[in-house]
Structures are given as structure tokens and as C-alpha cells.
Amino acid sequence: MKNPFTQFRKSIVWKSIFRRDNKDTQRNRARAISGNVFLHFHPVKIRESAIKYKFTWGMGGITFLLFIILFVTGVFLMFYYTPSADQAYWDVKDLEYQVPFGMFLRNLHRWSAHLMVITVMIHMFRVFMTGSYKPPRQFNWVIGVVLLLLTLLLSFTGYLTPWDQLGFWAITVGTNMAAAAPFIGFEGPFSEQIGITVYNDIRFALLGGSTVGQSALLRAYVWHCIGLPLIALIFMFYHFWRVRKDGGISGPNINNTGIN
Amino acid sequence: MIEKIKKEPPYALYFFLLAVVIIALSAWALWVETVKLRPWKAYQKQYIELKSQKLKSEYEKARYEFQSQETQKRYEELKMQLKKATENFQQPGVQEKYKVVKRELDLINEKIKINKAEFQKARGIYLELEYLYHKHQKEEDKVKMAELEKEVVILEDERKELQKKKSVISEELNEFTAEEEKYTAEIREIEKRVEEAKEKFEKLSEVPFEIKQIYINDINKADRCESCHMGINSSDNISELHPFTIHPGKSVYIENHPPEVFGCTMCHRGQGRAVSSADKAHGWVEFWTEPMLKGNMVQATCQTCHGDVQHLRGADLLKKGSSLIEKYGCYDCHKIAGYENLRKTGPELTEIGLKVNYTYLVNWLLDPKDYIETARMPKFDFSEEEASAIADYLFSMTIEHRIDYSPGEINWNLADKGKALWGQSRCSICHPTNSIGGSFKEIYAPDLGIAGSKINRDWLYNWLKDPKSYLPQTKMPRFRFTDDQIWALVEFIMSEYIDWDFNPQYNKPVQLNIKSIQKGKELIQKYGCFGCHEVKGLEEMKPIGPFLRHDEVSYLKVGEIESKVGAEISSIGNQPIERFDFGVLEKLIPNDRMSYLQQKMKAPRSFRDDLIMPDFQFNEEDIEALTALLLGFTDANVPTRFKVPKAQSSFELTGKFAQIDDDVKCLNCHMINGKGEEFAPDLSIEGSKVQEQWLREFLKQPDIIRPMLKQMPLFNLDHDQTMIQGNLSYSEIETIIQYFNHVLVSNEIPENIPDNGLSFQEQKEAGKTLYFDKGCQACHQIGIEGGAVGPNLSNVGNRLTEGYIFKHLENPRTFIPDIVEPNYGFNEDERISLTRYLMSLKNE
Structure with a gap:
């Protein structure tokens, strides 16, 4: 009797999913990477110097890993959390005291968030120090800056969600700073001239009102859980794609062409 | 051409080490999750063990009792008797008789059924006729209706007759089985004791381990205290140990505030949702602004709902503290909501x-x-x-x-x-x-x-x-x-x-x-x-002490309560501990609210050199009472349904009586409709309560009603020849009587008591018997006999109105809420008799 698994591999079902055989050829190796949706971001070939740990510090990858952890723990937290001023704080307390592994989940989310801000900074530092922002990678540097901003905004919106004193006042201070921006903040310069008041400025847009309340919590929540992660994901994949397209991870200038 | 693939170093060791680490971490996380963060499981286990020991011993006791010679003898005896009774009943003669009676009963039941059916039918026809008559106004319908009415009356009589018969026969029938039933019941009674104890004991193993939670919907309060304090709300105490013991003072606290409605933390404070450690649950952690109150201090929170602490059972500290605030005039320097617009404590210093x-x-x-x-x-x-x-x-x-x-x-x-x-x-x-x-x-x-x-x-x-x-x-x-x-x-x-x-x-x-x-x-x-004092030249100065209580109890709508985060907290009872300045004592005394308050009252200036609060030289009890009161000064957010506001009296004395009061200060001692003091009897319904002639004599020459306690000053001092002029003139006495008779009356007090058909003498005798049967003489004095707790009743027939006595006996707390006198629950006859007896007590 033949091995049923071998039979199965010859079936049309298997072949419709995996369109190649597994002979160890260089072509098959390349196809294994490029034919996989998750792996095709990896270059088919890579320079040895580019994967040296002491050169990249792995910070971009770690940041992405933290993002995935945050994504997963965040989804679990959403099962227990209600973005309502009456309930939010108590839900967080219950996560801490009642939900199985709730404290673990929450702490994982919180520490990963803190860590992600730090790793993004270190990543930027590395990119700056290795001169990887230089042409032809200058546009990807800009994408990176946008991603830094998105990380900070995610951190900021997430800060309000426990609805405790710390978050409440942090958002109060933060949005008051926005209110002092020129043109768009009601306390900023030129706002009077263009008719910006406390009820139509940037702070109002952020808070959904003129004080931190229920609508501010809901806005923070929606941005934190849907809006910002979605935008960040789009930028992230564009960022990764550009790494490939701009010539892979940077390395020492080999042939003085300007392209590393 | 295939490139040479670089050989990678072996990772096996790293993988192995990391796997060990991750397994160890997972095991640790599992342990934390199931054991360390769930300490209530151990308590529940311990409680159930204690309870099972108790129930087991009870079961064994019941079984022992059941097996004791005495019970067994009785049990066997009953069984024998039951057997005999059954045999008696089964005898052919008895059985036949029984069947005859039973048939009779069945017959009557059948007849009643027929009667009922006929009655229903007649009623149906009657209603139809009534409708037709209204529609067509035919006289013949009316005649038929009258006939039917007669028929119905006959049917009703018949049915009554049948039912009478039925009850007689039923009784007869019951006699046959009565003995049997009696013995069965007695046997059951003996067996039940053991079975119940056994069932209780066995059911205990079915009790699940779980968080016990009281959830109060409208304020979104979840108190999980009973997860550890398992026995707190049960009726029998299985252990004196914490956390298994029952709640002390149940009649005051638990019965008036059932935990299902009020939860625990509303009174005790603490963090009701936390169950991961005792300190967390009790709120004895950083940043929890309302740590659990210990011991007597828990009275503090009564003020959250109760506006009036002076008449609150079980809140003696607050009563004392509140009196102290009024006595020492704390509100003269500190703003305290609830103590506003009071006169300055000290005398005027202008002259x-x-x-x-x-x-x-x-x-x-x-x-x-x-x-x-x-x-x-x-x-x-x-x-x-x-x-x-x-x-x-x-x-x-x-x-x-x-x-x-x-x-x-x-x-x-x-x-x-x-x-x-x-x-x-x-x-x-x-x-x-x-x-x-x-x-x-x-x-x-x-x-x-x-x-x-x-x-x-x-x-x-x-x-x-x-x-x-x-x-x-x-x-x-x-x-x-x-x-x-x-x-x-x-x-x-x-x-x-x-x-x-x-x-x-x-x-x-x-x-x-x-x-x-x-x-x-x-x-x-x-x-x-x-x-505290009116000082010339400084009339416009504002009091210098900090606020102690910002708002008096505010009753918020449900939605407003939880969303009050970030509101300015300025009452001393829930002000964050960071805002207390411990000064040089920071390392010397515990940095909590209670220690601060106690130290502040013990030695007000000990925190720093430049403090100005003076030393009131309070003793330990004063400090305890004031601390409890101050801890309860919070910006309380409670829904309206919990509130018990202080009764606000808008009553004002009027007319000439007001002038007399202004002069001789009746309200210094007496209370009238919530105004005044409670030193002397409440006069709110005095007009209905006492007889006019007695009042007149009393005002001329106050006599002694409660010898042990206090007496009204002698207003008329005319027995001493050297001091002729009296305080209250004849016309003033009449003014007072008029005022009492017209204003201080109650509609609830009848002028005369109802008649129960007995003669006056019979009522009086019955009343006298009742008076001594119920032991009234233990507290009240008549003549030279009796106790001195209650008022002397020797002359009560001249003093009180019969309507008042009658109404008062119905429930003494109607007119005097905190009276010592128990409510005996007299029925109307008894009250009439007692009233008649008391009204006959007159000094000649």
C-alpha cells in the first residue's frame, strides 16, 4: 500500500495550493520565498553583511514583532473592554482582578506599547548612524518618520482608554497643547482672524467636545483600535516593500556607484 | 551553478535552553493565575471545611439523639401505634362504615356541583335579560328577572345548607383516619430531624468554588467581599475568626441595609472589585482614595446617605462628633457643608x-x-x-x-x-x-x-x-x-x-x-x-481655616456619578493623601488620612512651626468621634434612592407665643415641630396631648413628672413672700394655652376613644389587669409603687387626653420615635381598657 500522504501530495487539491515540487534546486528555493504571501517580503537573495546583527540590531523587525503582539493582545483586550465613561475603568480593574490571564494580557499590551516606542527610536538611531537615510532611501526615511508619528499617536490614544486620572489629565494636557497650534487651535496665533473658536478647532475634533468626556473616550478608542492601526499597517507594508525596492538593507559602499 | 551554502552553527543548545525558560515561565504564569491571584479559593476551602465540621457534628448529634434509647423507644411505640391504627381502620366493620360516609360525602359534593351549575345558569340568563331589558325596556323581562332573583336566593340558601352538611360529614370522615395521620406526622417529625441535618451536610459538597459578587446595577458597583467573607451574611456563626465570622450588629446594620441592595463598600469603603489580595481588596494600596475603614471608624460613611446623624442608631461616634463640632464651633474657622449660617460660637467682644x-x-x-x-x-x-x-x-x-x-x-x-x-x-x-x-x-x-x-x-x-x-x-x-x-x-x-x-x-x-x-x-x-467672636474693627474678615467639607451630600443621577472623574475633590474625607502636609512628621507617623486627622487634633501645630490652629485639648474619645465624622466628609455621590435627608423644619413660631418664647426661650429645652432642643418633652402635639386645665396649673407651678431626670424651672415664684413678681403672667399663660390648642395639635389623635360595648367599670378593671400583666409597673409609678424609668402615672388621668393615650398605646414610636417604651401590639379592646384605666388615675 502506498503512503497516503504521498498520494495526497499528488492530488489536485495539493497541487492547487502548492504549485511546485520540493526538489532542492535554487529555483525552488527562490519560489518558496516569493510564492509565500508572508515571506515574499524577504529578498530572494541577501548580502551577507546586511544580516549581521551588529549592523541592523534587528530593531525594525523587533518593532514589527511588538506591533503584532500589540495587535493580538489588543484584540483580546477588546473582548473585555467597554469604551464608556461609566464602565471603562471598572473593566480595566476587572481585567486586572477577574479575567483569567487578564493581568498578563494587559501588562503584555502595556509593556509592549512602551517598548515599541523605544525600539522605533533605536531603529531610527541605527538608520541615521549607518547613513541609511541617504539616497536612494530618502523617501523610505520619510515613511519611517510617519510611522514614528503613528506609533506615538497610538501610544497617546491608548493612554486614555483605562479612564484613570493619569490618562484623563494626559489627554487634557495633550489636547490643550493642540489648542495652542497656530490657525487650527483656538488658543493659537491667527485663530481669531479665521474664526476658529473652542467649538470648531483641532482640540474639539480630537475630543469630540470641549472637555475630556465620553465622546473623547470613544474617539480615542476608535482611533486606537481601528483607525491608527489600519493606517500604520498600510505604511508599514509600504515601508517594508520600499526596503526591497530601494536596494535592500544598506551596507558598505562597494563599487562607488552611489547605490549600495 | 549552486553557490556554496554556508554551514550554520548548531542552534540546538540555544533552542533547548529557551524552551526550558519558556516552559518554566509558562508554569509560573499558570501558578500565579490560579493560586497567587486567587487567594479566595483557599478561604472558601477553609470556610467549607469549618462549615462541614459543624454540620457534620450537628448531623451526628441528630443521629445520636435519634438513636438514643428514649427516642428509639418513642419511635418504636409510634410505629406500633400506627400499625394498630392502620389495622383498626382496615377492619371490615370500620371499612364499611367509612365507605358509607364517604359515599355520603361524594353525594353531597355532587349536589353542590349541580347547585353551582344551576346558579351559573341562572346568573347567565339574568345577565342576558338585563341586557335585553336595557335595550328594549320590555316589562316581561323585568318580571322574569325578579323571578330569577328569587330563584338565586333559594339556590344560595340551598348551597349554604349543603356546605354545612359537607363540613359535618368531612369531619366525621376525618375521624376515621385521624389517628393514622397523627402517628404518621409524629414519626415523620422524628425522622425529619436526622434527614434535614444529613441533607444539609451532604449538600455542602455541592457548593461551587466561585467569586461571590453583589452587583448594584444603577451605580455599577460590584462588591466581591463575600468571596472571602463567606459567612458574613449568614444567620449562624461557624467561626469567630476573620474572614469567616458573621457581621456584628446585624439588627442595625444588615437588616436596615441588606447587602443585596447596598453592597459592602458603600459603608466600609475599600476596593470591592479586587480579589487578588486582602490588601488590594481592602483598598490599603497606593492611589486608592477610599481605603477600608477599621472598627468604629466605619460609622463615618453613614453620612454618605444620612443627613441627620444626631438620631442615628449605631452611629454614636458621629452623634458625638457632630455635637463636638457644634460645641467648639469648628465651622467658625472651617467651612463645613451642613453647618452653615450658624451663630458664632464665642461671645461678642465688642464691649x-x-x-x-x-x-x-x-x-x-x-x-x-x-x-x-x-x-x-x-x-x-x-x-x-x-x-x-x-x-x-x-x-x-x-x-x-x-x-x-x-x-x-x-x-x-x-x-x-x-x-x-x-x-x-x-x-x-x-x-x-x-x-x-x-x-x-x-x-x-x-x-x-x-x-x-x-x-x-x-x-x-x-x-x-x-x-x-x-x-x-x-x-x-x-x-x-x-x-x-x-x-x-x-x-x-x-x-x-x-x-x-x-x-x-x-x-x-x-x-x-x-x-x-x-x-x-x-x-x-x-x-x-x-x-468665633464679633470683634470690633474686624467685622469684615473671612474665616481662616481650610474647607473641611465642600458639598453636603449631593445626590447625582446615575450617569453623572462615574463620569465625575477629574472633578475637584476638596472634602477632607476623600481628599488624596498627597494633599495632606505631614511636614516634619512625615517619617514619624503613618502617612494616612486617619493618622493625620488624629495628630492634627491631638497637637495641631506639631507638623510645622508656623501653623496657627489652636489646641482644643480634646481627649481620646473626642478625637475618635471627630475623626470618624471628618472621615465621612466626602463629596459623596449616591443615587437619590439611598438618601435619607435631614428633615428640614420650616416651622416658625408666630404671634404672641413667639414673643413669649423670645423672652423665656422655651425652645432652649423643648422641641416644636423640629425646632428647638430635645432636653425637655417635644411640644409639637401638646395641644392634643394634654388637658387644658392641667397645662394651666402646670404653667403656674410646674410639678415633677420624671423625678429622676429633669424639671422645668419654677416660673411663678409667688410662694416666697419677699419675691412677689412672677415670670409668666396670667395672660401669658392663657396665650400659651391658646397657642397649644390651636397650633400644636394632631389630626391623628381622636377626641374620644371608640366604644367596645363594655361598661366603663368593666373596661377599667380589664385595663388594670392588663397593666399589671404586662408589667407596666416595672417602669411607671402609680402612687408610691413602681419604677422610675417612665413618667409617673399617678395623675395621668388629669394630665393627658384619652385620645392621646389611646393612640400612643397603638405604637409608642408614632409620636416619640426613640422612646424606650416597647410596642406591646395591643389590640383595640386592650387599648380601650388601658386608656380607661389610666384615665381613672387622678390625684385628688
């Missing part, structure tokens, strides 16, 4: 130079309590120089300070008359002398023990003549003494109550220089004397 002598004032300022033990004024720790500076300022404000302060010669004859008057006027009800007397503590009257060395003779005369001319809002009644009487009293006070250590070195200020006066003013400003 102090006329009233007291200079030496006294300086001594007083140095240490009031040392000088007069019952002094309310706190010790400010003034130096002698500072005290004289303040005295200089106060004397300089008195225009006429060149007066004679010398005691002068004593007229002993006059002083003796004054002594008699002092006694008759019951001065010592309010005024203590050297800490003796002054039984009416709620009204603070100065200790007169050294008044002779303090007060200027002429001022005292003027004061007694008309207290209001010196101090308009005084509580001192104007005793309408004659001039002779006043001088006699002055002579008595000046000669009797002298400070023998008093050194009248200088009775007037030696020198009043501008510098000293200026310094005195500055000191008064710094220490805020104007808070």
Missing part, C-alpha cells in the same frame, strides 16, 4: 471691657481650660506679652473702660436671698459651677464657678435685667426678676463664686499704648479670633 476685668481676660487668653475646666475656647499658646496685647486691643475698643471693677462689700443678707432664687430659677440646669451641674449639655452655658472674680457687678445687673440688650442672639432667657431679685442674685454670684487664687493686681489695663494695641490687632488677624 468686653464693660463685662470682665483685665486680669481675668489676660489669664483667660493664656490658657482657658486651665482657668475654667469646661471652657470651649482652645489654647493658642500665647505668651504673656501677646495675651496682654490682645487684651489691650479689646479694651481699647470699649469706649467706656474707666469703670469700677472692684468687688465691693458683700451684703450677706441679700446674698442669701439670691441663693434661694438661684435654686428656684434652676440656673444650674444650664450653668455649671466649677464643673458641677449644667446637666443640659447641648446648650453651652458658661461655668460660673469664678464669675465673681471675672465679671463687673454693674454689667451682671444689666445682663440679668435684659440679656438681649447686650447680646441679641443669646440663648439666656429673660427671667422677669424684680430689681431686688436681680441685685440679690448679683450679690449671691459675686460673693459665692470667687477664684481664691485670683490676684487683682490690676483690674484695668495699666497702660494702653498704641504699639501694644496694634500688635493685638495683628495677632487677632493672624489667629482669626473674629471667626
Whole structure:
């Protein structure tokens, strides 16, 4: 009797999913990477110097890993959390005291968030120090800056969600700073001239009102859980794609062409 | 061409080590999750063990009792009897008879059924006819209706007859099986005891391990305290140990505040949702603003809902604390919601130079309590120089300070008359002398023990003549003494109550220089004397103490409560601990709210050098009571359904009676519709309560109703020939009676009591029997017999109205909520009899 698994591999079902055989050829190796949706971001070939740990510090990858952890723990937290001023704080307390592994989940989310801000900074530092922002990678540097901003905004919106004193006042201070921006903040310069008041400025847009309340919590929540992660994901994949397209991870200038 | 693939180093060791680490971490996380963060599991296990031990012993006891010779003998006996009864019943003769009776009963039941059906039918036809008659107005329908009515009456009679028969036969039938049933029931009774104990014990193993939670929907409160405190709300105590013991004082606390409705933390504070450790659950962690209150301190939170703490059972500390606040006038310097618009505690100092002598004032300022033990004024720790500076300022404000302060010669004859008057006027009800007397503590009257060395003779005369001319809002009644009487009293006070250590070195200020006066003013400003006293030149100053309670209990809508995060908290009871300044004591005393408050009251200035709060020299009990009260001063957010606001009395005395009250201060002792004090009986329904003639006599010459407690001052002093003029004139007495009869009446009190058909004598005799059966004489006195807890009833027939007695006996708490008298639950007949008996008690 033949091995049923071998039979199965010859079936049309298997072949419709995996369109190649597994002979160890260089072509098959390349196809294994490029034919996989998750792996095709990896270059088919890579320079040895580019994967040296002491050169990249792995910070971009770690940041992405933290993002995935945050994504997963965040989804679990959403099962227990209600973005309502009456309930939010108590839900967080219950996560801490009642939900199985709730404290673990929450702490994982919180520490990963803190860590992600730090790793993004270190990543930027590395990119700056290795001169990887230089042409032809200058546009990807800009994408990176946008991603830094998105990380900070995610951190900021997430800060309000426990609805405790710390978050409440942090958002109060933060949005008051926005209110002092020129043109768009009601306390900023030129706002009077263009008719910006406390009820139509940037702070109002952020808070959904003129004080931190229920609508501010809901806005923070929606941005934190849907809006910002979605935008960040789009930028992230564009960022990764550009790494490939701009010539892979940077390395020492080999042939003085300007392209590393 | 295939490139040479670089050989990778072996990772196996790293993988292995990391796998070990991750397995260890997972095991640790699992342990934390299931054991460490769930300490209640251990408590529940322990509780169930304790309970099962108890139930097991109960079961064994029941079984032992069941197996005891006595019970077994009885049990066997009953079984035998049951068997015999069954046999008796089964005998052919009996059985036949039984069947006959049963058939009879069945027959009657059948007849009743038919009767009912006919009745229904007749009724149906009747309704139809009625409808037709209304529609067509045919006379024949009406005739038919009348016929039917007759028929219905006959049917009803028939049915009544049948039912009577049925009950007779049923009884007859029951007799057959009665014995059997009786024995079965008794056997069951014996068996049940064991079975119930067994069931209780066995069911215990089915009790699940789980979080026990009380959830109060509208305020989103979840209290999980019972997860560890398993037995707190049960009826029998399985252990004295915490957390398994039952709640103390259940009748006051639990029964009036069922946990299902109120939860736990509303009273106890703490973090009701936390169950991961005792400290967390009790809120004894950083940043939890409402840690659990220990011991008696839990009374603090009564104020969250109860507006009136003076009449709250189980909140003695608050009652005491609240009295202390009023006595010492904390609200004069600190703003305290609920204590607003009260008169200043200290006397006006505008004319102090006329009233007291200079030496006294300086001594007083140095240490009031040392000088007069019952002094309310706190010790400010003034130096002698500072005290004289303040005295200089106060004397300089008195225009006429060149007066004679010398005691002068004593007229002993006059002083003796004054002594008699002092006694008759019951001065010592309010005024203590050297800490003796002054039984009416709620009204603070100065200790007169050294008044002779303090007060200027002429001022005292003027004061007694008309207290209001010196101090308009005084509580001192104007005793309408004659001039002779006043001088006699002055002579008595000046000669009797002298400070023998008093050194009248200088009775007037030696020198009043501008510098000293200026310094005195500055000191008064710094220490805020104007808070308690009216001080000339500083009338506009604001009190200097910080807020203690921002808002009185505010009752918010459900949605508003939780969203109040970030609101300014300024009441001392839930102010974050970071806002308390522990100063130099930060490392010496525990940094919690209670320690701060206690230290502040013990030694107000110990935190830092520049503090100004004076020392009230509170004792330990005072401090405990005040701490409990202050801890309860919170910006409380409770829904309306919990509130028990203080009854606000809008009652005002009117007319001539108001003038009399203004003069003799009835409300100093009596309460009328929520105004006044509770020292003497409440007069709110006096018009319905007492008989007019008795009231008239009483006002002329108050007699003694409650000998052990207190007496009303003798207002009419006409038995002493030397002191002729009375206080209340005939017309004033009539005014009072008129006012009582028209205003202070209650609709609930009937004028006459109902008649129960018995003769007056029979009622009276029945009442007398009842009086002694129920043991009324244990508290009440009639003639020379009986106790002295309740009022003397010897003359009650002349004093009270029969309607009042009748109504009062129905439920004594109707009119006097905190009366000692129990409610015996008399029925109407008993009340009529007792009333008749009591109304017959008259002094001849």
C-alpha cells in the first residue's frame, strides 16, 4: 500500500495550493520565498553583511514583532473592554482582578506599547548612524518618520482608554497643547482672524467636545483600535516593500556607484 | 551553478535552553493565575471545611439523639401505634362504615356541583335579560328577572345548607383516619430531624468554588467581599475568626441595609472589585482614595446617605462628633457643608471691657481650660506679652473702660436671698459651677464657678435685667426678676463664686499704648479670633481655616456619578493623601488620612512651626468621634434612592407665643415641630396631648413628672413672700394655652376613644389587669409603687387626653420615635381598657 500522504501530495487539491515540487534546486528555493504571501517580503537573495546583527540590531523587525503582539493582545483586550465613561475603568480593574490571564494580557499590551516606542527610536538611531537615510532611501526615511508619528499617536490614544486620572489629565494636557497650534487651535496665533473658536478647532475634533468626556473616550478608542492601526499597517507594508525596492538593507559602499 | 551554502552553527543548545525558560515561565504564569491571584479559593476551602465540621457534628448529634434509647423507644411505640391504627381502620366493620360516609360525602359534593351549575345558569340568563331589558325596556323581562332573583336566593340558601352538611360529614370522615395521620406526622417529625441535618451536610459538597459578587446595577458597583467573607451574611456563626465570622450588629446594620441592595463598600469603603489580595481588596494600596475603614471608624460613611446623624442608631461616634463640632464651633474657622449660617460660637467682644476685668481676660487668653475646666475656647499658646496685647486691643475698643471693677462689700443678707432664687430659677440646669451641674449639655452655658472674680457687678445687673440688650442672639432667657431679685442674685454670684487664687493686681489695663494695641490687632488677624467672636474693627474678615467639607451630600443621577472623574475633590474625607502636609512628621507617623486627622487634633501645630490652629485639648474619645465624622466628609455621590435627608423644619413660631418664647426661650429645652432642643418633652402635639386645665396649673407651678431626670424651672415664684413678681403672667399663660390648642395639635389623635360595648367599670378593671400583666409597673409609678424609668402615672388621668393615650398605646414610636417604651401590639379592646384605666388615675 502506498503512503497516503504521498498520494495526497499528488492530488489536485495539493497541487492547487502548492504549485511546485520540493526538489532542492535554487529555483525552488527562490519560489518558496516569493510564492509565500508572508515571506515574499524577504529578498530572494541577501548580502551577507546586511544580516549581521551588529549592523541592523534587528530593531525594525523587533518593532514589527511588538506591533503584532500589540495587535493580538489588543484584540483580546477588546473582548473585555467597554469604551464608556461609566464602565471603562471598572473593566480595566476587572481585567486586572477577574479575567483569567487578564493581568498578563494587559501588562503584555502595556509593556509592549512602551517598548515599541523605544525600539522605533533605536531603529531610527541605527538608520541615521549607518547613513541609511541617504539616497536612494530618502523617501523610505520619510515613511519611517510617519510611522514614528503613528506609533506615538497610538501610544497617546491608548493612554486614555483605562479612564484613570493619569490618562484623563494626559489627554487634557495633550489636547490643550493642540489648542495652542497656530490657525487650527483656538488658543493659537491667527485663530481669531479665521474664526476658529473652542467649538470648531483641532482640540474639539480630537475630543469630540470641549472637555475630556465620553465622546473623547470613544474617539480615542476608535482611533486606537481601528483607525491608527489600519493606517500604520498600510505604511508599514509600504515601508517594508520600499526596503526591497530601494536596494535592500544598506551596507558598505562597494563599487562607488552611489547605490549600495 | 549552486553557490556554496554556508554551514550554520548548531542552534540546538540555544533552542533547548529557551524552551526550558519558556516552559518554566509558562508554569509560573499558570501558578500565579490560579493560586497567587486567587487567594479566595483557599478561604472558601477553609470556610467549607469549618462549615462541614459543624454540620457534620450537628448531623451526628441528630443521629445520636435519634438513636438514643428514649427516642428509639418513642419511635418504636409510634410505629406500633400506627400499625394498630392502620389495622383498626382496615377492619371490615370500620371499612364499611367509612365507605358509607364517604359515599355520603361524594353525594353531597355532587349536589353542590349541580347547585353551582344551576346558579351559573341562572346568573347567565339574568345577565342576558338585563341586557335585553336595557335595550328594549320590555316589562316581561323585568318580571322574569325578579323571578330569577328569587330563584338565586333559594339556590344560595340551598348551597349554604349543603356546605354545612359537607363540613359535618368531612369531619366525621376525618375521624376515621385521624389517628393514622397523627402517628404518621409524629414519626415523620422524628425522622425529619436526622434527614434535614444529613441533607444539609451532604449538600455542602455541592457548593461551587466561585467569586461571590453583589452587583448594584444603577451605580455599577460590584462588591466581591463575600468571596472571602463567606459567612458574613449568614444567620449562624461557624467561626469567630476573620474572614469567616458573621457581621456584628446585624439588627442595625444588615437588616436596615441588606447587602443585596447596598453592597459592602458603600459603608466600609475599600476596593470591592479586587480579589487578588486582602490588601488590594481592602483598598490599603497606593492611589486608592477610599481605603477600608477599621472598627468604629466605619460609622463615618453613614453620612454618605444620612443627613441627620444626631438620631442615628449605631452611629454614636458621629452623634458625638457632630455635637463636638457644634460645641467648639469648628465651622467658625472651617467651612463645613451642613453647618452653615450658624451663630458664632464665642461671645461678642465688642464691649468686653464693660463685662470682665483685665486680669481675668489676660489669664483667660493664656490658657482657658486651665482657668475654667469646661471652657470651649482652645489654647493658642500665647505668651504673656501677646495675651496682654490682645487684651489691650479689646479694651481699647470699649469706649467706656474707666469703670469700677472692684468687688465691693458683700451684703450677706441679700446674698442669701439670691441663693434661694438661684435654686428656684434652676440656673444650674444650664450653668455649671466649677464643673458641677449644667446637666443640659447641648446648650453651652458658661461655668460660673469664678464669675465673681471675672465679671463687673454693674454689667451682671444689666445682663440679668435684659440679656438681649447686650447680646441679641443669646440663648439666656429673660427671667422677669424684680430689681431686688436681680441685685440679690448679683450679690449671691459675686460673693459665692470667687477664684481664691485670683490676684487683682490690676483690674484695668495699666497702660494702653498704641504699639501694644496694634500688635493685638495683628495677632487677632493672624489667629482669626473674629471667626468665633464679633470683634470690633474686624467685622469684615473671612474665616481662616481650610474647607473641611465642600458639598453636603449631593445626590447625582446615575450617569453623572462615574463620569465625575477629574472633578475637584476638596472634602477632607476623600481628599488624596498627597494633599495632606505631614511636614516634619512625615517619617514619624503613618502617612494616612486617619493618622493625620488624629495628630492634627491631638497637637495641631506639631507638623510645622508656623501653623496657627489652636489646641482644643480634646481627649481620646473626642478625637475618635471627630475623626470618624471628618472621615465621612466626602463629596459623596449616591443615587437619590439611598438618601435619607435631614428633615428640614420650616416651622416658625408666630404671634404672641413667639414673643413669649423670645423672652423665656422655651425652645432652649423643648422641641416644636423640629425646632428647638430635645432636653425637655417635644411640644409639637401638646395641644392634643394634654388637658387644658392641667397645662394651666402646670404653667403656674410646674410639678415633677420624671423625678429622676429633669424639671422645668419654677416660673411663678409667688410662694416666697419677699419675691412677689412672677415670670409668666396670667395672660401669658392663657396665650400659651391658646397657642397649644390651636397650633400644636394632631389630626391623628381622636377626641374620644371608640366604644367596645363594655361598661366603663368593666373596661377599667380589664385595663388594670392588663397593666399589671404586662408589667407596666416595672417602669411607671402609680402612687408610691413602681419604677422610675417612665413618667409617673399617678395623675395621668388629669394630665393627658384619652385620645392621646389611646393612640400612643397603638405604637409608642408614632409620636416619640426613640422612646424606650416597647410596642406591646395591643389590640383595640386592650387599648380601650388601658386608656380607661389610666384615665381613672387622678390625684385628688
